[in-house]
Amino acid sequence: MQDILQRYFGTRDLDNISPAAIPAGVERMQVDFGLEQDRSRRFALWTLLLMFEAAPDLDVAFEEEEDREAARNFMDLLAAT
Secondary structure (H helix, E strand, C coil): CHHHHHHHHCCCCHHHCCHHHHHHHHHHHHHHHHHCCCHHHHHHHHHHHHHCCCCCCHHHHCCCHHHHHHHHHHHHHHHHC
């Protein structure tokens, strides 16, 4: 996760992301998400997009039911915290 933050926002610490950097970082993540073929990398990008309220719907984001179920579980975990 820290590598993803560094790539898109220029910091490895979520608390240090500049508010001005968020829209551009999110846009780059969305583009990369759309191009990414590796399921685990796609899932990692989707989880971060979810945290920024920019994740696509599950039926659009994931072809595999297994991935959609993992995403639902992740959302449940976030809601419980």
